[in-house]
């Protein structure tokens with residue numbers, strides 16, 4: 166090869182990818198014609214490039230678009246849920262969501278409707294009726310909680326996300342629910358599930374033990390995505406108690422540089 | 437994409453239709469794992485839906501998609517136990533046409549050899565060749581995805597092709 170052959174390397178990449186102008190192309194080919202070294206090397210490379218073109222594109226299976234559509238629908242639903250949905254619709258959804266337990270649900274729903282009717286017919290006093298309706302809604306609440314806990318154990322990640330999203334409907338999350346959510350946040354192998362769990366826990370941040378748990382979780386997260394999401398949450402909650410955990414996280418050797426910047430910023434904004 | 441950000445989730449359906457096959461191809465060439473690549477397609481789109489607000493509108497949707505995909509691949513590699521390496525010889529069988537008999541035997545053999553050679557490239561080199569040759573992206577877009585200049589992308593592509601050619605010709609002998 167001649168001294169100036171190096172400048173044709175970039176040109177070669179552009180040449181095989183059809184990114185040269187006509188003039189550049191002519192100049193490149195002129196060099197090839199007069200340079201045996203480049204001619205030989207580039208021709209061999211071009212042959213491999215051409216051969217790559219005969220490789221068929223790998224095709225994803227039909228599951229892929231189906232799963233995407235299901236996910237998109239979940240997103241749409243949760244966008245709608247924020248606008249508020251009646252108990253009746255929620256029950257209807259409950260029904261669709263867990264087809265493995267249809268019998269148990271229909272029994273509960275029948276029971277609830279029956280009890281409802283019974284109360285409406287039997288009670289005269291409005292105050293008492295109110296109380297009984299309260300008892301009824303607490304039954305619905307318990308049902309949801311049981312269901313959520315069961316879903317969190319499901320082997321399918323999308324089912325676990327559903328379980329997590331259920332907590333937004335549970336008004337008074339008790340210790341059992343909170344513990345289950347933290348177990349998921351810190352141990353679930355799927356980052357999507359962990360992100361959804363972080364979301365759900367953020368909504369429960371009025372509980373002091375939830376805030377505490379979130380702070381402790383900071384150093385347990387190893388995915389950059391989770392680390393940066395949790396920084397967002399702490400900033401949103403203005404949780405100064407998290408500063409020490411973040412400082413500890415900064416000491417980790419293989420911390421993603423982007424995350425590092427973000428955490429430094431978060432600390433400055435919190436102090 | 438800006439319309440998705442504004443809440444038009446249906447628009448994401450169209451973007452998915454348009455790009456998911458290419459995304460799958462990229463993920464597959466980078467991991468050679470069929471099922472994991474399918475899961476990763478879902479994860480990439482999940483992130484785009486979830487973080488649609490952080491999309492500033494700068495640059496192309498496609499570049500954003502591949503940037504997320506590269507992070508997802510890294511996360512996936514971390515989760516895999518060390519030692520789940522696969523023999524380059526098995527890889528050809530996992531590729532399309534690897535088991536189907538409708539193509540000429542000779543071409544199949546040739547492709548299998550090329551697949552084996554590609555599998556031996558470093559991840560960086562296989563990545564740039566996948567983006568330029570299989571995904572048919574321009575070097576400017578590739579530079580944007582990889583966070584390097586257009587010129588640097590061309591140089592890296594040249595080195596990658598040179599390495600591939602060397603590995604391939606050695607194998608053929």
Ligand SMILES: [Zn+2]
Pocket residue numbers: 166167169170173196200202203204
């Ligand atoms: Zn030359």
